[in-house]
Amino acid sequence: MVGEVWVKREDGKFWPSEEMKKKANISDESIYEKSYEDPISFWEKMAGELHWFEKWSKPYEENMPYFKWFIGGKINMSYNCLDRHLDERGDKPAIIWEPEPPHGETRVLTYRELYKEVNKFANVLKSLGVKKGDRVGIYLPMIPEVQIAMLACARIGAVHTVVFSAFSSESLKHRLVDSNAKVLITADGYYRRGKVEDLKSKADKAVEGTEVEHVVVVRRIGSDVNMVEGRDHFWDELMENAEDFCEPEVMESEDPLFILYTSGTTGKPKGIIHETGGYATQAYTTTKFIFDVHDDDIFWCTADIGWVTGHTYACYGPLLNGATLLTYEGAPDYPDPGVWWSIIEKHKVTIFYTAPTAIRMFERLGEEWIDKYDLSSLRILGSVGEPIGEEAWMWFFEKIGGGRCPIVDTWWQTETGGILISSLPGIGPFIPTFAGRPFPGVRMTILNENGEETKPNEEGYLVQKSPFAPGMLRGVFGNPEKYKEEYWSKFEGIYYTSDGAYKDEDGNIRIIGRLDDVMKVAGHRLSTAEVEDAITKHPDVAECAVVPRPDKIKGEVPVAFVILKGDYREGLENEIKDIVRKEIGPTATPAEIYFVDDVPKTRSGKIMRRILKKLLRGEDVGDITTLKNPESVAAIKEKISKTE
Numbered sequence: 001m002v003g004e005v006w007v008k009r010e011d012g013k014f015w016p017s018e019e020m021k022k023k024a025n026i027s028d029e030s031i032y033e034k035s036y037e038d039p040i041s042f043w044e045k046m047a048g049e050l051h052w053f054e055k056w057s058k059p060y061e062e063n064m065p066y067f068k069w070f071i072g073g074k075i076n077m078s079y080n081c082l083d084r085h086l087d088e089r090g091d092k093p094a095i096i097w098e099p100e101p102p103h104g105e106t107r108v109l110t111y112r113e114l115y116k117e118v119n120k121f122a123n124v125l126k127s128l129g130v131k132k133g134d135r136v137g138i139y140l141p142m143i144p145e146v147q148i149a150m151l152a153c154a155r156i157g158a159v160h161t162v163v164f165s166a167f168s169s170e171s172l173k174h175r176l177v178d179s180n181a182k183v184l185i186t187a188d189g190y191y192r193r194g195k196v197e198d199l200k201s202k203a204d205k206a207v208e209g210t211e212v213e214h215v216v217v218v219r220r221i222g223s224d225v226n227m228v229e230g231r232d233h234f235w236d237e238l239m240e241n242a243e244d245f246c247e248p249e250v251m252e253s254e255d256p257l258f259i260l261y262t263s264g265t266t267g268k269p270k271g272i273i274h275e276t277g278g279y280a281t282q283a284y285t286t287t288k289f290i291f292d293v294h295d296d297d298i299f300w301c302t303a304d305i306g307w308v309t310g311h312t313y314a315c316y317g318p319l320l321n322g323a324t325l326l327t328y329e330g331a332p333d334y335p336d337p338g339v340w341w342s343i344i345e346k347h348k349v350t351i352f353y354t355a356p357t358a359i360r361m362f363e364r365l366g367e368e369w370i371d372k373y374d375l376s377s378l379r380i381l382g383s384v385g386e387p388i389g390e391e392a393w394m395w396f397f398e399k400i401g402g403g404r405c406p407i408v409d410t411w412w413q414t415e416t417g418g419i420l421i422s423s424l425p426g427i428g429p430f431i432p433t434f435a436g437r438p439f440p441g442v443r444m445t446i447l448n449e450n451g452e453e454t455k456p457n458e459e460g461y462l463v464q465k466s467p468f469a470p471g472m473l474r475g476v477f478g479n480p481e482k483y484k485e486e487y488w489s490k491f492e493g494i495y496y497t498s499d500g501a502y503k504d505e506d507g508n509i510r511i512i513g514r515l516d517d518v519m520k521v522a523g524h525r526l527s528t529a530e531v532e533d534a535i536t537k538h539p540d541v542a543e544c545a546v547v548p549r550p551d552k553i554k555g556e557v558p559v560a561f562v563i564l565k566g567d568y569r570e571g572l573e574n575e576i577k578d579i580v581r582k583e584i585g586p587t588a589t590p591a592e593i594y595f596v597d598d599v600p601k602t603r604s605g606k607i608m609r610r611i612l613k614k615l616l617r618g619e620d621v622g623d624i625t626t627l628k629n630p631e632s633v634a635a636i637k638e639k640i641s642k643t644e
């Protein structure tokens with residue numbers, strides 16, 4: 001079947017079709033100029049579409065490197081996602097959930113049903129002693145309880161910190177300790193590629209020695225789990241007697257909504273703080289304009305809720321807009337590589353938001369899995385998390401979108417809370433490999449080393465200028481120094497993204513990639529230092545350096561150069577990989593480990609990862625005479641060429 005045509009081709013670029021322009025929430029290009037000149041009024045107008053218990057007295061205030069939005073405004077996130085829609089959309093599906101086959105049935109929660117569950121669980125949290133401002137850990141798979149738990153925290157003003165379910169107990173523990181969480185919400189387990197993943201015993205290990213007083217356990221698989229008397233409770237048992245209504249807490253706009261940990265340049269992930277009113281405004285506005293949600297749309301964002309994409313576009317953004325969101329518990333290629341496409345056909349998904357790594361994987365798995373299904377319901381495609389190459393872009397456009405749907409290549413970060421660069425479906429253009437223009441009301445630009453704006457096609461540092469977008473981070477939990485140093489020290493009064501980029505003549509931005517020691521492995525953000533810290537926990541390892549190597553499917557994979565204390569022995573590779581899995585999780589496992597005698601260092605002893613990166617890519621390493629140990633380069637080069 002051929003669906004409606006939402007895009008047309010002109011001058012080698014793609015533009016919205018007349019149908020798309022007619023349907024789109026925004027199609028007037030003057031929005032860019034108007035909002036650039038007066039971003040504060042633009043955001044005030046958008047915030048005004050949400051429900052405020054009390055309007056703000058001042059829209060924006062800056063005291064660098066801190067800034068505030070909607071000062072004095074009183075708001076509640078769960079009220080805006082739920083209560084606000086009950087009259088008009090009470091019976092409309094809010095969440096459609098697909099289990100990993102064959103373990104269960106599709107679950108549909110209407111806005112009214114979701115409202116009821118959230119209210120009840122908010123009362124459960126209160127009964128466990130959770131108060132406004134307390135931190136609550138959420139370590140759940142992709143089941144509707146994850147959105148229910150997040151919204152329930154928001155309802156009572158508790159700050160959630162969601163931890164990706166594939167992360168190890170060590171990773172969970174670090175986050176629980178750092179955020180000083182009082183309660184943890186987890187599950188007995190979940191299904192992944194037909195296997196049962198045991199979540200509860202990982203949670204048990206993580207909770208030991210922390211301040212966590214209560215653990216709530218969702219029964220997803222019904223396994224026999226160890227329950228600690230007085231500390232552990234089953235979700236369903238607590239919900240049985242919970243009241244149906246919980247008064248939403250009246251929050252200050254600047255009160256924190258969540259903390260989400262992400263990798264920076266050091267060994268330990270940092271807690272990024274997002275507040276309520278500004279984040280809600282940005283999540284609402286970007287979902288409305290970039291994904292162009294309407295009442296008849298079914299929006300599927302494939303990201304796990306453990307990442308910021310899941311927070312903003314598989315929970316808050318669609319619900320703030322009263323949209324129907326779809327979530328899927330399982331892996332993209334199980335029980336076969338047709339599962340995603342079968343879900344799109346079954347539920348007539350109209351907006352589909354995924355990552356380049358998944359697109360590249362499907363490109364290689366063969367088209368027969370796609371051709372079997374009717375994807376004509378699709379209207380808009382989205383990409384996020386890493387640069388999407390031209391080939392993958394065109395394949396996504398032709399094969400999944402049937403050449404009918406625009407692709408919005410959305411650039412943003414955990415720190416930015418919502419999308420900051422993307423084209424808009426009703427305005428365009430959609431240019432392969434270009435993310436597009438800065439979102440209305442956002443002053444993204446590119447600077448050279450001296451802090452001057454770059455010319456078209458000149459590469460530089462991607463930055464954001466004041467006034468900063470409302471959904472931006474407000475700090476690093478418990479570490480104000482880190483906040484200043486990582487984001488505000490490169491250029492005065494300007495937010496530095498750590499990404500390199502350039503603009504074309506029309507101001508469309510193309511992202512080159514990270515300029516720091518952060519890797520994107522299958523779209524997941526990891527720091528080289530984190531993996532190095534895990535590897536050096538092995539007693540035989542004296543020193544190590546981790547760098548990313550390009551990978552056809554995952555984008556990048558970590559490669560480790562290891563210096564041993566003694567001699568090499570059989571089995572070390574696997575032992576090291578196991579440590580990384582245990583300390584961080586499977587995503588961080590090195591794709592290759594080279595045992596070397598030395599790694600290139602500066603005279604002051606700093607490891608030159610840049611040289612290792614070049615060696616892995618087979619590029620010229622340039623002048624190495626100033627190194628402390630230039631001979632190490634040739635030795636490593638030989639090792640690499642042997643394994644190739």
Ligand code: PRX
Pocket residue numbers: 262308309383384385386387388409410411412413414415435497498499511513514520523524525
């Ligand atoms: O390098 C950029 C890349 O992902 C980084 C942010 O990672 P994370 O905090 O995990 O958030 C990812 C999802 C929002 C950025 O610094 N990145 C994100 N989106 C794109 C991208 N690179 C190129 N194109 C994108 N669309």
